[in-house]
Amino acid sequence: MEVKVPLGRKDGMSRTRDLEAQQQRLSTATWAVLAHDGLTGLTVRAVAERAGCTTGLVMHTFPDKRSLLRHARDLLHQRTAERADQAEAAAADPQSRLRTVLSQAVTLADDKRQEARVWIAYAAAAVADADLAELHRKHNRAFVARIDRLLSDAYPHLPDDARADAATALVALVEGLNTLAALDIATYHPDQQRRAIDDALTRLTTRARPTGSR
Amino acid sequence: MEVKVPLGRKDGMSRTRDLEAQQQRLSTATWAVLAHDGLTGLTVRAVAERAGCTTGLVMHTFPDKRSLLRHARDLLHQRTAERADQAEAAAADPQSRLRTVLSQAVTLADDKRQEARVWIAYAAAAVADADLAELHRKHNRAFVARIDRLLSDAYPHLPDDARADAATALVALVEGLNTLAALDIATYHPDQQRRAIDDALTRLTTRARPTGSR
DNA sequence: CCCTGATCGTAACAAGCGTTACCGTATCAA
DNA sequence: TTGATACGGTAACGCTTGTTACGATCAGGG
Numbered sequence: 001m002e003v004k005v006p007l008g009r010k011d012g013m014s015r016t017r018d019l020e021a022q023q024q025r026l027s028t029a030t031w032a033v034l035a036h037d038g039l040t041g042l043t044v045r046a047v048a049e050r051a052g053c054t055t056g057l058v059m060h061t062f063p064d065k066r067s068l069l070r071h072a073r074d075l076l077h078q079r080t081a082e083r084a085d086q087a088e089a090a091a092a093d094p095q096s097r098l099r100t101v102l103s104q105a106v107t108l109a110d111d112k113r114q115e116a117r118v119w120i121a122y123a124a125a126a127v128a129d130a131d132l133a134e135l136h137r138k139h140n141r142a143f144v145a146r147i148d149r150l151l152s153d154a155y156p157h158l159p160d161d162a163r164a165d166a167a168t169a170l171v172a173l174v175e176g177l178n179t180l181a182a183l184d185i186a187t188y189h190p191d192q193q194r195r196a197i198d199d200a201l202t203r204l205t206t207r208a209r210p211t212g213s214r
Numbered sequence: 215m216e217v218k219v220p221l222g223r224k225d226g227m228s229r230t231r232d233l234e235a236q237q238q239r240l241s242t243a244t245w246a247v248l249a250h251d252g253l254t255g256l257t258v259r260a261v262a263e264r265a266g267c268t269t270g271l272v273m274h275t276f277p278d279k280r281s282l283l284r285h286a287r288d289l290l291h292q293r294t295a296e297r298a299d300q301a302e303a304a305a306a307d308p309q310s311r312l313r314t315v316l317s318q319a320v321t322l323a324d325d326k327r328q329e330a331r332v333w334i335a336y337a338a339a340a341v342a343d344a345d346l347a348e349l350h351r352k353h354n355r356a357f358v359a360r361i362d363r364l365l366s367d368a369y370p371h372l373p374d375d376a377r378a379d380a381a382t383a384l385v386a387l388v389e390g391l392n393t394l395a396a397l398d399i400a401t402y403h404p405d406q407q408r409r410a411i412d413d414a415l416t417r418l419t420t421r422a423r424p425t426g427s428r
Numbered sequence: 429c430c431c432t433g434a435t436c437g438t439a440a441c442a443a444g445c446g447t448t449a450c451c452g453t454a455t456c457a458a
Numbered sequence: 459t460t461g462a463t464a465c466g467g468t469a470a471c472g473c474t475t476g477t478t479a480c481g482a483t484c485a486g487g488g
Binding site: 034 | 249250251252253254255331334335337338339340341342343347350351354355358379380382383385386387388389390391393394396397398400401402406409410413414417
Binding site: 443 | 462470471482483488
């Protein structure tokens with residue numbers, strides 16, 4: 001009964017396969033399918049084909065399709081957070097940290113445009129799936145919290161309420177740019193997006209003048 | 215041959231039914247299904263049930279499901295544009311016109327939150343449907359053009375390029391607020407949204423100060 | 429008053445879906 | 459080497475999908 005296993009592996013469990021690696025592979029395939037064929041095109045067979053395996057492996061790796069979707073959503077969040085961390089670490093001063101994190105979150109390159117398509121598909125799926133909606137909120141609130149923290153570092157004199165408002169508004173701007181650029185890159189050209197972010201950041205340090213001014 | 219028909223009805227055509235009214239009824243049902251069950255829940259049977267008819271009527275009114283989706287999308291655009299027109303007409307001065315149009319486009323009441331869910335579903339469907347994507351672009355560009363026009367009325371001294379940037383940024387902010395509020399009304403509370411719009415408009419008439427200022 | 433045909437419901441169709449059961453195979457302990 | 463078993467592919471299941479064919483019904487012109 002109490003057999004010693006060579007490595008840190010639970011007794012009686014799988015011997016050869018790497019479950020986590022398989023889950024990641026299938027999640028990656030899920031993103032590819034979502035970006036290419038949309039939410040309606042996301043079938044277990046399509047994911048299996050994209051991953052180069054059969055539906056059998058998919059259903060042995062995840063209990064059902066919804067679990068696959070949730071795992072893929074979670075992993076996407078994780079990867080996004082990692083990239084944001086790296087962007088933070090790479091920047092020199094607090095203000096450029098904020099600017100860099102916002103810029104990398106926005107759809108500048110073509111591969112990020114695909115990611116925005118995946119994001120839209122998840123949002124649409126979350127409309128009818130409470131678990132996905134919960135993941136969506138969790139992810140987005142983490143992003144808002146990150147921007148809030150970067151704001152307080154960059155502009156320490158900003159009052160708390162104004163900072164909270166700025167954080168949600170900046171996140172809304174970023175996600176709006178992503179969503180719109182995903183389907184109309186001509187109107188929401190990368191340059192356009194960059195200027196939108198830069199302008200929003202620049203105006204953070206201004207005071208309003210009377211609206212009638214010329 | 216040249217029989218006189220009692221009302222303005224084409225010769226040789228249907229005698230009793232009002233095709234357009236039926237299309238509108240089914241499009242309304244489509245919105246309801248999309249808001250409640252998401253894009254995945256949108257089936258011909260669900261639409262028929264919601265409209266209180268059978269799948270037969272649906273398929274006699276539209277050639278196929280995609281046509282139903284497109285008509286519903288078009289009608290949504292039309293209704294949205296009408297509301298924006300009314301908001302414009304109701305406002306007194308150019309600046310309040312701009313503010314009113316932006317505010318009514320944003321998810322303040324609960325029924326508009328449902329509309330945002332429908333919008334997300336359409337965006338997700340457009341990822342894999344070129345025709346829907348074209349409608350999406352057309353609609354959104356019309357909205358950008360409207361904001362651009364209102365901006366030029368409200369702030370005539372704004373340079374052309376700055377005005378174009380402001381228009382796309384404001385639309386991105388609005389759609390971002392809608393998308394995020396649709397799934398997290400707690401974080402994106404109506405008050406929060408209103409402040410985000412007001413701030414963005416207020417800062418339009420400011421000039422940047424040195425970033426290090428306190 | 430009947431007859432034509434427009435209108436819409438009924439019911440079936442093939443295709444595709446998520447999911448399950450089963451079986452060959454490779455792998456590791458003994 | 460051998461036996462047990464974890465693994466993953468195959469194929470089928472029942473169900474739902476979009477779509478089609480057909481039949482009942484009813485309005486309107488002759």
